[in-house]
Amino acid sequence: MxxxxxxxxxxxxxxxxxxxxxxxxxxxxxxxxxxxxxxxxxxxxxxxxxxxxxxxxxxxxxxxxxxxxxxxxxxxxxxxxxxxxxxxxxxxxxxxxxxxxxxxxxxxxxxxxxxxxxxxxxxxxxxxxxxxxxxxxxxxxxxxxxxxxxxxxxxxxxxxxxxxxxxxxxxxxxxxxxxxxHTDPLTQLPNRAHLQSRFDLERLRHQRQGNPLSLVLLDLDFFKRINDTHGHAAGDKVLQYFANLMRTAVRQTDLIARLGGEEFCLLLPDTNADQAFLVAEKIRHRLARAAVDIEGAPVTLTVSGGIAQLGADGDSLDVLTRNADDKLYQAKATGRDRIER
Structure with a gap:
């Protein structure tokens, strides 16, 4: 930390x-x-x-x-x-x-x-x-x-x-x-630049102490449909809702970043891929059980994700993100609403 x-x-x-x-x-x-x-x-x-x-x-x-x-x-x-x-x-x-x-x-x-x-x-x-x-x-x-x-x-x-x-x-x-x-104005989450700065610090700590470090990419399923059906204001509300939900599911030492659109990233210090999977699953289950009120109607959301661990899946943020994105694509291709590691 x-x-x-x-x-x-x-x-x-x-x-x-x-x-x-x-x-x-x-x-x-x-x-x-x-x-x-x-x-x-x-x-x-x-x-x-x-x-x-x-x-x-x-x-x-x-x-x-x-x-x-x-x-x-x-x-x-x-x-x-x-x-x-x-x-x-x-x-x-x-x-x-x-x-x-x-x-x-x-x-x-x-x-x-x-x-x-x-x-x-x-x-x-x-x-x-x-x-x-x-x-x-x-x-x-x-x-x-x-x-x-x-x-x-x-x-x-x-x-x-x-x-x-x-x-x-x-x-x-x-x-x-x-x-x-370093802050996304809509969700008030760290942005990609902040993610890079924090990753650099955590990688140094990993090199000195050997602590595991994992990265999780999360992408809201069918988000474009919400924008097209209910408008961008509803889409913004969904993004803010999901950001707040993630805040309640992670530790203070973890970092949640919005990468753009409906894609988010979790940077989890002192966490291996198996532990990161449990964190991502907790978020996925909480999101699936809840509903967002949009124009007076409850809308159920799902999320797909991919996980990469520093060392096993790469040594730079770009490589880790690319590997996690490949696993995210697998989750989307196999039915969505799932986490791949």
Whole structure:
């Protein structure tokens, strides 16, 4: 099962990967630059730390090209990056100007790891930086002036607030746009694009853990007759009715998608073909026992289906769908109102 946060991470991955790539390149070249400067200022501890970070950034640049654990490697970048920043601030040879780098912390942390972990990292390292600042300059009257401290404090709080609010807004906007792009407007079920995204996630889980994954294609029998006899409004009502019926017959971890017309798809994680057959049969029996009221008259519906299991029947959504569709065609050809596996 993939929770909503997991799915949001999946959606945010492309832009976070691009951002991390850019930051790693910048860190590499800036690390070399500041290492050269600090060696010239006889500050070898900071210079060596910056050289190590530059080398580490280049290694990470190659690692993240094909990784599926982007958030892990983002944290693996941020923790040493921020830690070396603290080391540089604590160095007796560093000037007051180095503390300007704390303004980068909330922005980078929120953009790379999201609002919750980003805020946690921000509060941790800005807290450390604040302690270092007062440890080094607490007895310096030229620095400990209310105007200077107020400006730094307010600006820091503003950056934290702006970064956090921006990330909250981005997540909500991304979720809303994604929902609109991945939802069938008539039935409010996921559409084919959502099915593909979810299948990709479940296939990764199958590859890591070996959990079975099955796909069921369902097609309402004689649906065209309903449209021709009662009109498209009646057909829409039937589709909505069937969508609601399926919702009551599956688990929260299962996905129901409308592929188009009267064809629907069930994606069933942790379910083999035999178990998927039982789910499809439950839906078929419930539909056959019920009736839809159309223009004051009860109309009985039936459905035919085909089942495919990941691995045994294919390794891609297209192949699984094609194999399930072949079995669906067999069900139609042998009298309808049946499920083939």
């Amino acid at each position: 993939f929770s909503q946060p997991d799915y949001q991470q999946h959606l945010a991955r492309p832009y976070r990967k691009a951002l991390l790539n850019a930051l790693l390149i910048i860190t590499f070249f800036s690390g070399l630059l500041f290492a050269w400067i600090n060696f010239g200022r006889n500050n070898p501890v900071v210079a060596i730390a910056e050289l190590v970070m530059a080398t580490y950034s280049m290694i990470l640049l190659f690692i993240i090209r094909d990784t599926q654990r982007l958030e892990f490697w983002a944290m693996a970048y941020l923790l040493p990056f921020f830690t070396i920043m603290m080391v540089a601030m604590a160095s007796p040879r560093s000037t007051l100007n180095i503390f300007i780098w704390i303004f980068l912390i909330p922005i980078v942390a929120h953009l790379l790891v999201g609002r919750i972990k980003g805020l946690g990292l921000t509060l941790l390292y800005i807290g450390i930086a604040t302690g270092i600042f007062f440890w080094r300059f607490g007895n310096d009257p030229a620095v400990m002036q209310p105007v200077i401290l107020s400006n730094i404090g307010v600006l820091t709080l503003c950056l934290i607030a702006f970064s956090h609010v921006y990330e909250i807004t981005r997540e909500k906007t991304e979720q809303r746009l994604s929902q609109q792009a």
